[in-house]
Amino acid sequence: MAHVINPDRWANAPDRWQGELECGAWGSNSCLIFNYLPGIGGGPRLHQHPYSEIFIIRAGTGLFTVGDQEIEATAGQILIVPPNTPHKFTNLGPGPLETTDIHENGSFITEWLE
Secondary structure, eight states, X not given: OOOOOOGGGTEEETTTTEEEXXXXXXXXXXXXXXXXXXXXXXXXXXXXXXXXXXXXXXXXXXXXXXXXXXXXXXXXXXXXXXXXXXXXXXXXXXXOEEEEEEESSSSOOOEEOO
């Protein structure tokens, strides 16, 4: 059976499609985060997960720290972070950074490292 999940179930700001959803409740082995970072800077601090995370860059440019790498990712690119790899990102500007982050697990498991 397919499930349709309306924005009122996951979006903090429906006009920007910002928010998160644990999809395990609907039988999916994934979680979604829709990020909208309007200004330079911001973003999550260093953390890791026991599963892969996929970042789809929808708009803007971000600086991703993944293990000992620093990667500039721009709109249209996809970045895959392996399990148990410390990572964080920030908006480099000049405009907003928008990403869709896919966690390969039905619920969020995050170990904050800073």
